[in-house]
Amino acid sequence: EGQWVLMATGRSPTNIAVIKYWGKRDEALILPVNDSISVTLDPDHLSATTTVAVSPSFPSDRMWLNGKEISLSGGRFQSCLREIRKRGCEFEDEKKGIKIKKEDWENLHVHIASYNNFPTAAGLASSAAGFACLVFTLGKLMNVKEDYGELSSIARQGSGSACRSLYGGFVKWCMGKKDDGSDSLAVQLADETHWNDLVIIIAVVSSKQKETSSTSGMRDSVETSPLLRYRAQTVVPSRVLKMEEAIKNRDFDSFAKLTCADSNQFHAVCLDTSPPIFYMNDTSHRMISLVEKWNHSQGTPQVAYTFDAGPNAVLIAPNRKTAALLLQKLLYYFPPQDKDLSRCGRPSCTSRDE
Ligand code: PMV
CATH class of the missing domain: 3.30.230.10 (Ribosomal Protein S5; domain 2)
Known part of the structure; x- marks a missing residue:
């Protein structure tokens, strides 16, 4: 042997x-x-x-x-x-x-x-x-x-x-x-070639570990949130069908609306949980406002946002041109505090008044 x-x-x-x-x-x-x-x-x-x-x-x-x-x-x-x-x-x-x-x-x-x-x-x-x-x-x-x-x-x-x-x-x-x-x-x-114009930008708002793990957060939501039940039974089934359609047709308008609405409902469920769970912070909310104002001013969604169990923003642009514009806006309104985001490992954002 x-x-x-x-x-x-x-x-x-x-x-x-x-x-x-x-x-x-x-x-x-x-x-x-x-x-x-x-x-x-x-x-x-x-x-x-x-x-x-x-x-x-x-x-x-x-x-x-x-x-x-x-x-x-x-x-x-x-x-x-x-x-x-x-x-x-x-x-x-x-x-x-x-x-x-x-x-x-x-x-x-x-x-x-x-x-x-x-x-x-x-x-x-x-x-x-x-x-x-x-x-x-x-x-x-x-x-x-x-x-x-x-x-x-x-x-x-x-x-x-x-x-x-x-x-x-x-x-x-x-x-x-x-x-x-x-x-x-x-x-x-x-597959990954289907809609490869999309650009995903992750804005690291805080590098702190989240306070409520997804495991305990979910448990509390299931036990206490009436909105979670409504969401799971009534909202998500039809939303999933619409999202599948949007992806199949590369329909950014519909994709962005569904993505933002679903992120917001998820965080609403967190607020509806007892005790309430706050995953987003002030900077997250300001990023949502920035995108919402931009989208509204153009009449159609330019960019989609989504947030998981933490304050960091995931922003999705339909192409590189819009992504470049988005980056410009982000760097202007949320100038990074650290010189080198990738090296320091603790990036964080400040915010500037709009
Ligand atoms: O797989 P978990 O336990 O890390 O849960 C992930 C939950 C969310 O990121 C908030 C949503 C999702 O579908 O990924």
């Missing part, structure tokens, strides 16, 4: 929801109360790169995130590891003298090293890219034959939004009907 190490490396970008997921109907399996739709970013920005290794010489499972060891004992990591191990297939490399039988995967330990190409502390969704990448790369390592849809339902058990990062382009997470979660998975609506 020679000592060997088998490795695989993968990369997954994060995704930004334009129809938000907020609320679980099953916390353990991470089953949502509504469908959601997102756009996956280009992997050069905001992505996770993960290397997984397996060797008979590893005595336990271990993981390092950005070079620092973290615990794998949480239920979410354990679910992903268990589900992938169960699906591992036989692997043989005669030259290297490696032969792994299907049942061996259950007993072989893994080492996982993951890096984010953006500051993890910047409050930007990192779990979506991280869990998508972990599941995908472990699947490669263990010779798993399942398709992306099935892998997405495993990534979902790491972090709900992670299921949408298995695909590029526009992706829908179908909430599913079954209690076991097997039909709660992601499908690709259109």
Whole structure:
């Protein structure tokens, strides 16, 4: 028995929801109360790169995130590891003298090293890219034959939004009907070439860690917000259909209106939660006003905005020309405080009166 190490490396970008997921109907399996739709970013920005290794010489499972060891004992990591191990297939490399039988995967330990190409502390969704990448790369390592849809339902058990990062382009997470979660998975609506004029700008408003995690925020909303129930049952189903249509037709007008309305309703649900959750701050609100005024003055949407569980703005422009104009406005009204945003890792904005 020679000592060997088998490795695989993968990369997954994060995704930004334009129809938000907020609320679980099953916390353990991470089953949502509504469908959601997102756009996956280009992997050069905001992505996770993960290397997984397996060797008979590893005595336990271990993981390092950005070079620092973290615990794998949480239920979410354990679910992903268990589900992938169960699906591992036989692997043989005669030259290297490696032969792994299907049942061996259950007993072989893994080492996982993951890096984010953006500051993890910047409050930007990192779990979506991280869990998508972990599941995908472990699947490669263990010779798993399942398709992306099935892998997405495993990534979902790491972090709900992670299921949408298995695909590029526009992706829908179908909430599913079954209690076991097997039909709660992601499908690709259109690939990354379909609407590649769109430009996404992320304005980092604050690099502070969010105060309310999405897990506890969702739990509180599900338990206390009457608006959440109305949103999930009445608003989102028709909004999802309209959004699919807008994406199919590259209809920016409709896309932008739906995106802004859905972000605002998600934050309204947060306010409707007891105790209320404030994810956006003053600067976020001022950014919304800036875009709303601009859109209103032109009679049609120029730019869309959307905010997740934090104050940072995600702004979507229909093309590079509008994106350049948007950047000009942002830099004028919200001049960055730090000279080099990418190096300091703690960018923050001030604001100027309009
Ligand atoms: O997957 P989580 O638990 O990080 O939740 C993500 C929730 C939002 O980002 C606010 C919305 C979404 O659909 O991504």
